[in-house]
Amino acid sequence: MDNTVEKQENIRKGWDGISRFFRANSIWMLMYCTGCCAIELPQAMTSRYDMERLGMGPMATPRQADVLLITGYLSLKTLRRIIYAYEQMSTPKYLVAFGPCTLNGGIYYDSHAVINRLDQYLPIDVYIAGCMPKPEAVMNGFNDLIGMIKRKEANGWKKYEQNKDWYRKNQIQALGELRIKDEFHE
Amino acid sequence: MNKDIKNLVADIKSRFELVGEDYPKDDQAALDFNSRDIHSVLAYVKSQGFRQLSILSCVDWIKDNQFQLVYIVFNWETGIRLQVRTRIDRSNPKFTTVTSIYPGAKYYERDVHEFFGVEFEGNPDSYKQLFLENWDDMPPLRKDFDSKAYSDRKYPVREYAADFSKAGDKK
Numbered sequence A: 001m002d003n004t005v006e007k008q009e010n011i012r013k014g015w016d017g018i019s020r021f022f023r024a025n026s027i028w029m030l031m032y033c034t035g036c037c038a039i040e041l042p043q044a045m046t047s048r049y050d051m052e053r054l055g056m057g058p059m060a061t062p063r064q065a066d067v068l069l070i071t072g073y074l075s076l077k078t079l080r081r082i083i084y085a086y087e088q089m090s091t092p093k094y095l096v097a098f099g100p101c102t103l104n105g106g107i108y109y110d111s112h113a114v115i116n117r118l119d120q121y122l123p124i125d126v127y128i129a130g131c132m133p134k135p136e137a138v139m140n141g142f143n144d145l146i147g148m149i150k151r152k153e154a155n156g157w158k159k160y161e162q163n164k165d166w167y168r169k170n171q172i173q174a175l176g177e178l179r180i181k182d183e184f185h186e
Numbered sequence B: 001m002n003k004d005i006k007n008l009v010a011d012i013k014s015r016f017e018l019v020g021e022d023y024p025k026d027d028q029a030a031l032d033f034n035s036r037d038i039h040s041v042l043a044y045v046k047s048q049g050f051r052q053l054s055i056l057s058c059v060d061w062i063k064d065n066q067f068q069l070v071y072i073v074f075n076w077e078t079g080i081r082l083q084v085r086t087r088i089d090r091s092n093p094k095f096t097t098v099t100s101i102y103p104g105a106k107y108y109e110r111d112v113h114e115f116f117g118v119e120f121e122g123n124p125d126s127y128k129q130l131f132l133e134n135w136d137d138m139p140p141l142r143k144d145f146d147s148k149a150y151s152d153r154k155y156p157v158r159e160y161a162a163d164f165s166k167a168g169d170k171k
């Protein structure tokens, strides 16, 4: 009896390892180019640094993407849309934040329109330093993310699901209401 | 100041009462009018080739208790940029819409209403939100709005426990 449980556990672990291997080597990213940090992504994507050698490529829709890149400051208006995009993504999903704007507000720390700490509203797996981060830093950040996925450390999405109430409370506190209400959604 | 601007200003002077003038650049003129004249001035300059309302801007002169509305119009034939300016009362900021002359002003008026709280009578759209969603304070571009206090109140700041200075290093 014990033997079968152990066997099943081993099989599960094996599959888990295989799926993590494939996940880590085939990452589709959704870019939400909110701030100026986005300007370093073209270099990282194209021939000079060529992120495709890491198995990363751009994806058009949230539902098909694995990683969401938040490139810089977020105004309340974009935060609301980012939350839509993040919640549409299927698990496992990862979130990479660029620059000090996502960390503590950066140079927009006193702005009425820009949030200070993104980790209050969404779980972040990797921060990339630099204002704006150089392409080397961007590539390094992606390498870190890949390593974290392999080592089972990129658990932001689990954290989000477990602490959804806390995140929701913060989101509502900043946004008032989550629903988008503009001309296009009337 | 180039020839076109000279002629234009002389022409406008002969028709309307000018309260002030300024020439920030060679191809630019800034003319101040009484607020009751603004609509006729705009209608007139539009008929003179200023087909484009580039933007409607607003300046908060808090010490004078006034808002200044700046209509920047552009002439594609001569390349002249004309600022038509007027001042309105700040404590009860109201103006009449210019959407009948420049329909595109619909969005600019919405913008000014959102950021300065100026009401544009005759433009029902100007009350809708444009950039700010669910705004819960005074219009944010007024000079007496404290952006830092608002940010601190609304968005949590990150506390840093570690001391990264040299003194901290030694400990």
Ligand code: SF4
Pocket (backbone or CB within 6 Å): A035, A036, A037, A071, A072, A073, A098, A099, A100, A101, A102, A106, A107, A130, A131, A132, A133
């Ligand atoms: S971190 Fe710097 S480069 Fe990035 S969005 Fe903020 S201000 Fe722009």
